[in-house]
Every structure is written in structure tokens, then in C-alpha cells.
Amino acid sequence: MVGKLNIAIIGCGPGGLAAALFLNRQGHAITIFDQFSEPLPVGSGLLIQPSGQLVLEQLGLLDRIRALASPVQQLHGISVEKNRRALDMQYAYSSDARPALGIHRASLFSVLLNEVKEAAIPVVANSKLTGMDETQVSIAPVFEGGLVQATFDCLIDASGARSPVAGGQVKRLDYGAFWATVDVPEKYEILPAALDQRYFRASQMAGIMPIGLNPATGNPGAALFWSEKPENADELIASGIDAFRQNYCDLWPAAEPFVSQLQSIEELNLAVYHHRTGLPSSSNRLFYIGDSWHCTSPQLGQGANMALIDAAALAKALEQSSSLSIARKKYRKARMRHIKLYQVLSIIFTPLYQSDSRIKPWIRDMVIHNFARWPIIRNFIAKTVSGRLFLSP
Numbered sequence: 001m002v003g004k005l006n007i008a009i010i011g012c013g014p015g016g017l018a019a020a021l022f023l024n025r026q027g028h029a030i031t032i033f034d035q036f037s038e039p040l041p042v043g044s045g046l047l048i049q050p051s052g053q054l055v056l057e058q059l060g061l062l063d064r065i066r067a068l069a070s071p072v073q074q075l076h077g078i079s080v081e082k083n084r085r086a087l088d089m090q091y092a093y094s095s096d097a098r099p100a101l102g103i104h105r106a107s108l109f110s111v112l113l114n115e116v117k118e119a120a121i122p123v124v125a126n127s128k129l130t131g132m133d134e135t136q137v138s139i140a141p142v143f144e145g146g147l148v149q150a151t152f153d154c155l156i157d158a159s160g161a162r163s164p165v166a167g168g169q170v171k172r173l174d175y176g177a178f179w180a181t182v183d184v185p186e187k188y189e190i191l192p193a194a195l196d197q198r199y200f201r202a203s204q205m206a207g208i209m210p211i212g213l214n215p216a217t218g219n220p221g222a223a224l225f226w227s228e229k230p231e232n233a234d235e236l237i238a239s240g241i242d243a244f245r246q247n248y249c250d251l252w253p254a255a256e257p258f259v260s261q262l263q264s265i266e267e268l269n270l271a272v273y274h275h276r277t278g279l280p281s282s283s284n285r286l287f288y289i290g291d292s293w294h295c296t297s298p299q300l301g302q303g304a305n306m307a308l309i310d311a312a313a314l315a316k317a318l319e320q321s322s323s324l325s326i327a328r329k330k331y332r333k334a335r336m337r338h339i340k341l342y343q344v345l346s347i348i349f350t351p352l353y354q355s356d357s358r359i360k361p362w363i364r365d366m367v368i369h370n371f372a373r374w375p376i377i378r379n380f381i382a383k384t385v386s387g388r389l390f391l392s393p
């Protein structure tokens, strides 16, 4: 093992918090820095795939997460133009048949952060990373205003898609989405344990998925989203909540009991999506995890899971290495194939669901969906969505 290290982690997302827990348990001294005055998760729901659940299991947190989440057995979608099923992926087709977990971001965050607090790992707020100073023997994060608080043996950049120190170009994707959290209504007619979607070609997409506890109400919750181009966001906001509800229900009438709960356009949050495949760090003292290394559209539901997997892989590499340089190589080797595969899949699949193309949604509905009914392909797709293809043990 490399010996006991003094490690700075930048970012309180799932990647940073999980890395802090793994490395603290190995005996390293950890300090987490985040830009927020009070660390808070932004957004609505996410899917924890079987791959991410394995990491939470290693941390001993899966039962707590499960208690706050909803099992999601299926990804399902209908193309409304011809009322044709365009997506039907069931987790039961994967080898261990483990469902995904739909969860509110705040629930995942609170379980990880509570564990960090219990381990007495310091979280330093109001610390916006702007750069770093590296020497032969140490590395120091530089915060807004040129502030350098301390030096460390290594720095883990878990600051997400807009990392100021990560390499590679970040591309903003044409489509993002408006997200909101609502309660699961008493009566409704959409699939209960599914991420269910409706598409008009690929230019309109509405989706709903169960996310366990709605932290705002304490009731069973659901995330709903509406695909939109960021440049059209102001127009959508200006047209008001009645128009939003109408458009949503025009595409998907059965969603009415969910959408009708929205009382104000302010309840919707716009998420802008990015794509980046950065190079792995070339410094022995700087490690990237999660979105700072590789971010994609959430269409495949892998980003938070990949961040958790990175955290586990980095901790394992440090534990099994006699120097930071060996750890860097081991970490890279453990993660590269998996990351590359999912980055490519995201580039291929995202435009089938979010783009102005007319050909790509046709390929989605007529070719891919029909092909995906063959048992061998169906099982392969289930394994892929579970996040377990090319995943190093």
C-alpha cells in the first residue's frame, strides 16, 4: 500500500463522497472541499443501476438507499406517432435480474453525507476550485481569490462536468430537459415500476419514473421530465405552467395525474447536458473521478453509477499499489475500457431519443427495437443498461 496519505477531494457529488468514505476507511486523512455554502444536491431523480448498487453494497449503504428508493424493473417507451412501442428493456433479462433503483438525488446525497459526517471527515464549504499548484512532493488546490489553504499528497477532482482542472473539451448537447418532482398519485395508468417515456420522433420526449421518497412531501415520489433545447427554455418558462401541462398531456394523456400537480413553472428545473471524455490524469498526484473525467447525457442513466465505480476503483488501486505512480496506472487500467464503451454508447444512443433527426428515431423504432426482441440481444442490452458490461471486478 502507498502508506497513509493526506488527500483533498474536490466536490460533494456521489463520486467525491463515495471516494471519501472508501479512502477514510483505508486510513487516509481526507478533506472534502465544495463550492456551495451548504452542500446540496441539485435536480430530481436518478437511476442507481446494478453496477452502482454493487459499490454502495461495498460501502455498507445499499440497504439504507433501498429503503428510500423504488425498484425500477423496466425502461419502457412508446413512439406516439404510430402508437408503437420503441423501448422495452427489462432488468429481469440480465444475468442477476437485479432491478435498478429510482431515487431522489437528495436521498442518495443525504445517505452518503451522513456517513461522511459520522466518519468525521471534514467538509469545507465556500471553496470554489480554480486551479492547483503541484510540486515534486505535494499538490495544493487553489480556490477562488487565489486562496491556498493547505498542501496535500494528492488531489481527487470530483467537481463534475464543469471541472476547472480537467482536460478534454466539454461539448454542450443540443437537448437538455426540464425536471420536476411530484408525488405518485393514488390512481394512474402508466407502468408502476418503470422509467416510462413517450416520444414524438426524437424532438419531443416526456418521461416519468418512481423515485422512492419525495423529500419535499414525505410521500412516494416520481420524477418527471420534458426534453427541451436550452435555447427554448425562456420561451417555455414565459408560456407558463398551464401551457406546459397542456403540451405534456397532449403528448401523453395518461400522465395527467402527475403533471397536474405542478402549480408553478418555478417547480421545473432545466438540466443542460454535456459530453466529455477527458484524458486520464498525467500527474501522479491528481486523479479524476466521475463527470470531471467523463460526462454524458443521462439517456443511459450511467453517470452517477460511473462516478461511484470510479471511487471504488481508485480506492482499490491505491490500496494495492506501493506508489502513486503505480496506483495511477492501475486506476486507469481498471476504468478505461468501461468508460470508453459507455461514452461511445451514449454518443450513439442519445440522438435516437433527443435530436431533430427523423431518420434516427425511425431506426430506433423499426430496427433497434425489433432487433432487441431476440433473446440473446435482449439479455445483452439488459446487461449493458445495468452498467456491467466491461466492468472490472
Ligand SMILES: Cc1cc2nc3c(=O)[nH]c(=O)nc-3n(C[C@H](O)[C@H](O)[C@H](O)COP(=O)(O)OP(=O)(O)OC[C@H]3O[C@@H](n4cnc5c(N)ncnc54)[C@H](O)[C@@H]3O)c2cc1C
Pocket (backbone or CB within 6 Å): 010, 011, 012, 013, 014, 015, 016, 033, 034, 035, 036, 039, 043, 045, 046, 047, 048, 049, 127, 128, 129, 130, 158, 159, 160, 161, 162, 163, 164, 179, 271, 272, 289, 290, 291, 292, 298, 301, 302, 303, 304, 305, 306, 307
Ligand atoms: C437531469 C439529470 C439526470 C440524470 N440521471 C442520471 C441517472 O438516472 N443515473 C445516473 O447514474 N446518472 C444520472 N445523471 C448523471 C449524474 O447526475 C452525474 O453523472 C453525477 O452526478 C456525477 O457525479 P460526480 O460526483 O462526478 O459530480 P457531481 O454530482 O456533478 O458533483 C460535483 C460536485 O462538485 C462541486 N463543484 C463543482 N465545481 C466545483 C468547483 N469549481 N469547486 C468546488 N466544488 C465544485 C459541486 O457543487 C458538486 O457538489 C443525471 C444527470 C442529470 C443532469
